[in-house]
Amino acid sequence: MTYAFNQEDRIRVAQGLVDVAKNFAEKGWFPATSGNLSIKLSGEPLAFGVTASGKDKENLTVHDILVVDGNSKAIEPTTLKPSAETLIHAEVYKRVPEAGACLHVHTLYNNLISDIFFEQGKVRLQGIELIKALNIWEENAAIEIPIVENYADIPKLAAEIGDVLDPRIPAVLIRNHGIYAWGADVFAAKRHVQAFEWMFNYLFLKLSYQRGATVPVELAAL
Ligand SMILES: CSC[C@@H](O)[C@@H](O)C(=O)COP(=O)(O)O
Ligand SMILES: [Zn+2]
Numbered sequence: 001m002t003y004a005f006n007q008e009d010r011i012r013v014a015q016g017l018v019d020v021a022k023n024f025a026e027k028g029w030f031p032a033t034s035g036n037l038s039i040k041l042s043g044e045p046l047a048f049g050v051t052a053s054g055k056d057k058e059n060l061t062v063h064d065i066l067v068v069d070g071n072s073k074a075i076e077p078t079t080l081k082p083s084a085e086t087l088i089h090a091e092v093y094k095r096v097p098e099a100g101a102c103l104h105v106h107t108l109y110n111n112l113i114s115d116i117f118f119e120q121g122k123v124r125l126q127g128i129e130l131i132k133a134l135n136i137w138e139e140n141a142a143i144e145i146p147i148v149e150n151y152a153d154i155p156k157l158a159a160e161i162g163d164v165l166d167p168r169i170p171a172v173l174i175r176n177h178g179i180y181a182w183g184a185d186v187f188a189a190k191r192h193v194q195a196f197e198w199m200f201n202y203l204f205l206k207l208s209y210q211r212g213a214t215v216p217v218e219l220a221a222l
Helices: 007-026 086-095 108-116 129-134 154-164 186-210
Strands: 036-042 047-051 065-069 101-105 122-126 142-148 171-174 178-183
Touching (some): 007 036, 007 047, 007 065, 007 101, 007 186, 086 101, 086 154, 086 178, 101 186, 108 122, 108 171, 108 186, 129 186, 142 154
Antiparallel strands (some): 036 047, 036 101, 047 065, 101 178, 171 178
16 A cells, blocks of 8 residues: 655654643543544545554653554554554544544543433534634534444444534544544644533533532632
């Protein structure tokens, strides 16, 4: 198979993932080695850099990233094992050709929101300014983020994500697991993750107040 990328592209991709990992790690978004990150190197045939499985993303280095094909197989000899969830990244790149980076984090609020709204199959957000970070500019815009069951069978989980994703909305939630969000490049994907996470925090705290909960001051101040 011939791929249209060179060594320079690979270094740039690896460094891009290390940089975004540092930003998310500072926010505590990779508890217990969770999460995985990828950047596309080539669309046709598909090849992307992805984090190796089980790595401590709080201390990620360029040596923790390998290049795989559309079947999640390493395209070169390596001792690294691709993320257990690499097939989900591949599915996103196949379904959304404009996606150039795909990022996955497990956070407290994305887990809470994914469980609270699971039965509805989606969570609706409306009229929040940060929706504009998704490049949706209409006034009082409403968006719905799909939520899928947390199947242990990764091919099944990846297929389900592919089936429910809405190309206008660059994310899917997995129940009690985390979010997959993507963008045209790592800059856009990072902006999308940050926007979704902020809106999930907002929604959870708002629902808590509306239901009469006393929210601890330190959480309310987030
Ligand atoms: C350590 S719990 C998290 C894993 O089960 C998984 O969901 C995850 O996000 C990280 O898997 P990985 O194989 O390291 O990419
Ligand atoms: Zn995960």
